[in-house]
Amino acid sequence: MVDTEHTFNAVFGLLGLLFAGAGVGMSVYFAHRLAHRRRALAHGLMAEAVCLETYTTRRRDQDGSTRTVRHAILGFRTFDGRDVRLDRTSRAPHVVGDVVPVRYLPDDPEHAAVVSASQGEPIELVLAVVFGAVFACVGLLFAATGFGIIDPSGMPPDSPSGITQVR
Structure with missing residues (x-):
């Protein structure tokens, strides 16, 4: 049986x-992206x-509202x-012909970091690490x-009803 x-x-x-x-994997992935961005901004070559x-894309949220995301090909x-x-993706609107400063590592220019006026860490990456x-x-x-290491009901493991007799 x-x-x-x-x-x-x-x-x-x-x-x-x-x-x-999955949570650990997400945290490691986003922490790696954050570290790469910091390295590129600190030690990368300027271009x-x-x-x-x-172009813009529209995303539909779970509540049915749509959100527009701006993209720029640099x-x-x-x-x-x-x-x-x-x-x-960019919060600042760019038009064709705008000059945007970037920093890149010579061995990985495809992951260049856009140099913005605020050099703080991008909050989205930090929140993604915390979420993971x-x-x-x-x-x-x-x-x-599930494996019985903790019991959220607070019942002793030997007592199915949670009631123990004291003699």
């Missing part, structure tokens, strides 16, 4: 581990990119003569609950 409660708990725990792994094209030439094209960490913690909580 199959013990459905233990099977459910094992599946619940494995899904929790899957969510935790002047030209806005070659602009082009620049590296120190060694390679032409590089970047597709960047919270996602991982929730996944670990589900895994610990």
Whole structure:
């Protein structure tokens, strides 16, 4: 006979581990992007990119509202003569012909960072790292609950009803 409660708990725990792994993966990915951007801004070569094209995309949120995102295709030439094209989202409206300063690492110019007036960390990347960490913690909580490491009901593990007799 199959013990459905233990099977459910094992599946619940494995899904929790899957969510935790996804959260860790997201955090590592966005932390890597953030570190790369900081390296490019701190140690990268300076170049002047030209806005070659602009376009907008519309995204529909879960509540049904739409959001417009601006994109700019930027082009620049590296120190060694390679032409590089970047597709960047931007809060600042760009028009074709605008000159946009960028910094790039010589071994990876395709991931150049746009130099903006505010040199603070982009809040979206920092929030993505935090979201990934919270996602991982929730996944670990589900895994610990599924595998019986913690019991959210507060019942002792030996007592199915939670009532213990004291003699």
